[in-house]
Every structure is written in C-alpha cells, then in structure tokens.
Amino acid sequence: MTETTSLTETDILVVGGGPAGVISALTAAKKGNRVMLVDAKSYEEIGNKTCGDAVNLGPLNFLKENLGLEMPSGEEVADTVESMVFETKNVAYPMYGDGFVLNRHPYGQRLLKEAEEYGVEVRSNTKAVRALTLNGTVVGVVVKENRAKEYEIRAKITIDCSGRNFQIRKSLSDSEFPLLEKNMEKRDIAASYREIIQLKDDHPYGNKIVLQFRNEIPEPGYFWIFSKGPKRLNLGIGWYLDTQVEKGMKELFWEVLHKYYPSGTYEVEDAGGYTIPARYPLLNAVASGFITAGDAAFHVNPLTAEGHGSALVAGYFAGLTAAEAIESSDLSQMGLWQYNERIMKHFGLSHAKIQLFTEALNTVKVSGLEFVLKRNILTQDQFVGLYGGKSMGAIELIKILIKIFPRYNLLNVLYRISRGANYFEKLFDRYPSTPEDYLPWKAEFDKKMQEIRQAH
Numbered sequence: 002m003t004e005t006t007s008l009t010e011t012d013i014l015v016v017g018g019g020p021a022g023v024i025s026a027l028t029a030a031k032k033g034n035r036v037m038l039v040d041a042k043s044y045e046e047i048g049n050k051t052c053g054d055a056v057n058l059g060p061l062n063f064l065k066e067n068l069g070l071e072m073p074s075g076e077e078v079a080d081t082v083e084s085m086v087f088e089t090k091n092v093a094y095p096m097y098g099d100g101f102v103l104n105r106h107p108y109g110q111r112l113l114k115e116a117e118e119y120g121v122e123v124r125s126n127t128k129a130v131r132a133l134t135l136n137g138t139v140v141g142v143v144v145k146e147n148r149a150k151e152y153e154i155r156a157k158i159t160i161d162c163s164g165r166n167f168q169i170r171k172s173l174s175d176s177e178f179p180l181l182e183k184n185m186e187k188r189d190i191a192a193s194y195r196e197i198i199q200l201k202d203d204h205p206y207g208n209k210i211v212l213q214f215r216n217e218i219p220e221p222g223y224f225w226i227f228s229k230g231p232k233r234l235n236l237g238i239g240w241y242l243d244t245q246v247e248k249g250m251k252e253l254f255w256e257v258l259h260k261y262y263p264s265g266t267y268e269v270e271d272a273g274g275y276t277i278p279a280r281y282p283l284l285n286a287v288a289s290g291f292i293t294a295g296d297a298a299f300h301v302n303p304l305t306a307e308g309h310g311s312a313l314v315a316g317y318f319a320g321l322t323a324a325e326a327i328e329s330s331d332l333s334q335m336g337l338w339q340y341n342e343r344i345m346k347h348f349g350l351s352h353a354k355i356q357l358f359t360e361a362l363n364t365v366k367v368s369g370l371e372f373v374l375k376r377n378i379l380t381q382d383q384f385v386g387l388y389g390g391k392s393m394g395a396i397e398l399i400k401i402l403i404k405i406f407p408r409y410n411l412l413n414v415l416y417r418i419s420r421g422a423n424y425f426e427k428l429f430d431r432y433p434s435t436p437e438d439y440l441p442w443k444a445e446f447d448k449k450m451q452e453i454r455q456a457h
C-alpha cells in the first residue's frame with residue numbers, strides 16, 4: 002500500500018474542475034469559504050472535454066442571475082442555437098430552442114480563472130483516489146499528485162464532481178453510507194463518439210442542433226449534427242451500453258457521416274469517445290460532510306445526454322448548500338439535505354419525466370416516432386409537453402385517438418407517459434424533507450420506475 006501523510010485542510014474540497022466542480026467552488030468561495038479544487042488534469046487542460054458542446058440558455062441565465070457570471074462570448078462561442086430539430090429519415094420536426102454551441106475549453110478556463118479570483122486554490126495534476134471517512138462522515142479525500150506519494154486533504158465538506166466515474170462516491174461503503182447509491186447499471190450508461198470537422202464549403206446547419214433518430218442506430222440512440230459556425234460541425238453518435246450491436250460505434254458513425262460528407266471532403270479537427278451516465282438523477286446526493294453534483298450524481302438528461310447545463314446549476318446548489326451548512330455549523334446529512342430538495346425541484350422531476358419519454362421511445366421505435374411526427378398527431382406544444390412530461394387530459398387523448406388510427410398501440414404509450422408524468426409530479430411533491438423518510442419514498446419511486454421499464 003502507498004504511504005499517506007496528512008498535509009492539508011480546507012473548509013470545502015471540490016473534486017473535479019468540470020462545469021459542476023468549478024461552479025461549486027466559485028459559489029462556495031464567493032460566500033467567503035476557504036475552497037480547494039483538485040483535478041487530475043494539468044491546469045491548462047481543465048475545462049476541455051470531448052462533448053457535443055451544446056448548452057441551453059436557461060442554465061446560463063441562471064448563473065448570470067445568481068452569480069453574476071457573464072454569458073459565453075467571443076472565442077467561447079462557436080455558434081448560437083435558435084432551433085432544435087428532431088429528425089427521422091422522412092420527417093424533420095423543428096422546435097424552438099435557444100442556447101449556444103460552445104468552445105468548451107476556453108469557456109471552462111474562464112470559469113476556472115473566475116473561481117480563482119474569488120480565492121479558490123486549484124491543485125491540478127492531482128487525482129483524488131478515495132474518500133477519507135470517520136464514523137459515517139466524509140472528512141476529506143486521499144489524493145495523489147502525479148507520481149508523488151498519496152496525501153490527505155481534510156475538509157469540512159467534500160463535493161464530488163469527478164464526472165462519469167464518481168470516484169469519491171463509489172469509494173464510500175454501504176455500511177457507513179447506506180442512503181447513497183454506489184453503482185450504476187449498464188443500461189443507464191450511454192456510450193458516444195464524436196468528431197469536430199472542418200469543411201471546404203459552408204453547411205446548412207447554422208444556428209441549429211439536429212438530433213437524428215435513424216433506423217441503423219440502436220434505439221433510442223441518435224446521431225447529432227451541431228453547427229460550430231461556418232464550415233465547422235460537431236457530429237456524434239451515441240446509444241446505451243446494454244444494447245446489442247452488430248457494428249462498432251466508429252464504423253456506424255462514419256457510415257452515417259459519409260452519407261452527408263464523403264471522406265476527403267472534410268478534415269477532422271478533433272475526435273474522441275466517452276461514456277455518459279444518462280439516467281434520472283441520484284435520488285439522494287448527500288451524506289454527512291458530502292455532496293455530489295454533475296455527471297457524478299447522474300445529472301444528465303436521460304434522452305439527449307445533455308449534462309453541461311444541469312452540471313452548472315447543480316454546482317451552484319452544491320456550493321450554496323455547503324456554504325450554508327458551514328455557516329450554521331451543521332455538516333450532517335440533515336444539514337445538507339436541502340440540496341436534494343433543490344435539485345429535485347429544479348430539474349430532478351423533469352429528468353425523471355424525460356426518462357418516461359426515453360423508455361417510450363424504446364418501445365415505439367423510430368417508426369412510431371416518425372408516424373407521430375409525420376401525421377401531425379401531436380401539436381408542437383403537445384410534443385414539447387410530452388417530452389417534458391406534461392400530462393394530457395382525457396379530451397386531448399380522445400382527439401389523438403382519432404388521428405392515430407390504425408396504430409392504437411401508440412396511444413397506449415402516450416397514455417402511459419401521461420399517467421407516469423402525473424404520478425411523478427405527485428411523488429416529487431412529497432419528496433422527503435428529512436433523511437429518515439427517504440427510504441420508503443425511494444422504494445415507491447423504484448417500484449414505479451421498474452413498472453415503467455417493464456411495461457416498455
């Protein structure tokens with residue numbers, strides 16, 4: 002075993018300098034706390050990530066209002082987004098959508114520097130190995146700098162923003178931390194691959210992000226085309242890890258890409274693949290002395306796998322909750338519980354509802370989606386509402402029934418989404434206000450989710 006020596010202590014220790022970590026650190030430091038942020042990457046690489054690069058305006062407005070952070074601008078912005086298009090082979094269904102396709106690296110570096118201006122101490126090239134615990138409380142983290150010896154950083158509160166591998170949470174034992182989930186199922190992990198390409202001529206995707214649901218991609222996976230400005234595109238592909246596939250991800254990616262841009266007509270600027278935890282959020286994301294946010298807490302849209310915006314928002318709530326707990330000298334699970342309530346209200350319920358939509362898509366397949374879009378069975382408001390988990394009234398469903406002939410099975414699916422959304426609204430309204438009431442509530446949620454997954 003590697004020798005460890007105790008070296009450092011701080012009020013709040015943040016693991017990971019992605020969007021969740023950097024905003025957690027900045028928020029807590031702005032409130033006057035001593036904050037340290039460790040990241041396994043070199044300082045210059047922090048903020049860089051293989052990504053589709055799209056982010057909605059909502060979370061950015063949220064950061065502006067709550068932290069005074071300026072909107073992305075200049076080299077941070079590759080293109081602005083004005084619409085999001087759901088596409089199948091025969092139908093393009095444009096919906097209003099506003100936001101940016103970013104250049105994540107300069108944006109991430111700007112946020113890191115702003116955090117430092119508020120006094121955050123950044124330790125780069127520093128990998129967090131595991132949590133340090135004492136009687137059911139997280140009291141810090143064991144880290145390792147490059148090839149140097151392991152050492153301990155002690156903290157009143159540790160915030161795990163280590164992304165898809167949730168390094169700290171998974172090192173916590175069930176016996177000491179029984180209310181925290183430690184595992185992730187294969188079917189909740191999306192694998193993805195993307196390339197940023199430079200074209201010789203301009204493309205028709207300016208100000209758009211396009212999600213293509215295609216027969217050749219394992220459902221409910223998709224191919225994306227995001228504009229990175231004139232002559233530049235970010236294109237990618239993704240599906241869930243539990244899917245049986247006949248072809249490799251890159252092979253299928255190139256097959257689809259070359260239908261639009263044959264090889265030789267573009268240059269690849271950057272290429273890479275990664276996994277994404279794409280599921281409804283952790284139902285509890287706190288323990289004594291511990292909070293987790295971003296991908297590490299499954300704060301990702303279960304259908305589109307967008308997680309940048311929710312990581313920023315969750316980061317804010319993590320930093321805020323940690324700062325409040327320190328101020329009131331209550332670092333217990335109860336002292337941090339409000340974080341869960343904030344997450345559930347802000348996007349937790351909505352992500353749980355999107356999970357319904359995702360499961361439904363799995364059932365109706367691309368052909369069902371195409372049928373619904375092509376025949377205008379849903380108005381745009383209804384489609385957006387359904388995707389966001391808005392329940393439908395009986396009259397609305399009867400009107401759909403008339404249009405949906407002869408595919409009545411689709412109505413059944415729409416009805417199930419609608420009922421499920423209604424159920425979740427009521428359940429999340431009763432999200433427990435103390436850890437003592439959590440397990441029975443979670444059992445109800447799990448039962449419903451299992452029912453939904455079996456039905457689809």
Ligand SMILES: Cc1cc2nc3c(=O)[nH]c(=O)nc-3n(C[C@H](O)[C@H](O)[C@H](O)COP(=O)(O)OP(=O)(O)OC[C@H]3O[C@@H](n4cnc5c(N)ncnc54)[C@H](O)[C@@H]3O)c2cc1C
Nearest residue numbers: 017019020021041052053054055129164295296307308309
């Ligand atoms: C191919 C792909 C495409 C995507 N497209 C989009 C998109 O278009 N829009 C969108 O919103 N989202 C997208 N996402 C998801 C998005 O990238 C993530 O949801 C978002 O980056 C999550 O932020 P985070 O801070 O939680 O984690 P991350 O951004 O992953 O940051 C985690 C940080 O922790 C550090 N770290 C990890 N382990 C340790 C450790 N043990 N010790 C110290 N540091 C550690 C890492 O170096 C990293 O800096 C995409 C993801 C992928 C893979």
